[in-house]
Each structure stands twice: as structure tokens, then as C-alpha cells.
Amino acid sequence: MYPEYMLDYEITPSQLAAILAGPEREHVVLLDVREPAEHGVARIEGSILMPMGDVPGRANQELDPDAHIITICHHGVRSMNVAVWLRNQGFEKTQSLRGGIDAWSALVDPTIARY
Numbered sequence: 001m002y003p004e005y006m007l008d009y010e011i012t013p014s015q016l017a018a019i020l021a022g023p024e025r026e027h028v029v030l031l032d033v034r035e036p037a038e039h040g041v042a043r044i045e046g047s048i049l050m051p052m053g054d055v056p057g058r059a060n061q062e063l064d065p066d067a068h069i070i071t072i073c074h075h076g077v078r079s080m081n082v083a084v085w086l087r088n089q090g091f092e093k094t095q096s097l098r099g100g101i102d103a104w105s106a107l108v109d110p111t112i113a114r115y
Contacts, residue, residue, distance in 0.1 A: 010098040076100040
């Protein structure tokens, strides 16, 4: 299902939208690394909330290292940091959503609040 080469560190909102609209959706984990208050304001349906500070203590217990994990934050900085960290821990199919939930709202789903 996935190519033998390493995935890019970032995935664009349109690339993610295409994945979520297709059969690969069931193999994707949307990992929201923002704080609970942010997640309460705006989120992609089906995302798992795991604040950035909790990731080191929870990742190995709660995430499948073989899953395609998409990290999400507000603008893409925290999610990139988490994606890099997860890759270094062996989660090789981890990518960060470029531009975060803000770009997702602007480019894919305008019903999601922007803040």
C-alpha cells in the first residue's frame, strides 16, 4: 500500500483530503497534538487528541508504529516537531499536515472554525 521509499515529512491539506476520501482512510491516524482547548474550537472529525507534551509518554503505548500517522496542530510547527520525533522513534510513516488545522479550514473544510 505504501511505497518503499520514505514519505515526505509534510502532507498538504489537499493530499490528506484525497486520502480521507478514499479506501486508505481506515489506515490513517489523525493525531492532533494541540491543547484540549484548541481541539475544542476546531478539529478534523475522527482525530485523536494527544497534546505535544504528552506524546513522549503515550506514543509507544497508544500508537501503531506501522500506521500512517498524520500529526496536526494550529499552523504546522508543533506537528512537524512531533512528526520528526515520532520518526526518530520508529514511526516511519508519520507526516505533518502542512499549515495545520488553519490551512485545512482555509483550503478543504471551511466549516471548521479558524482561530
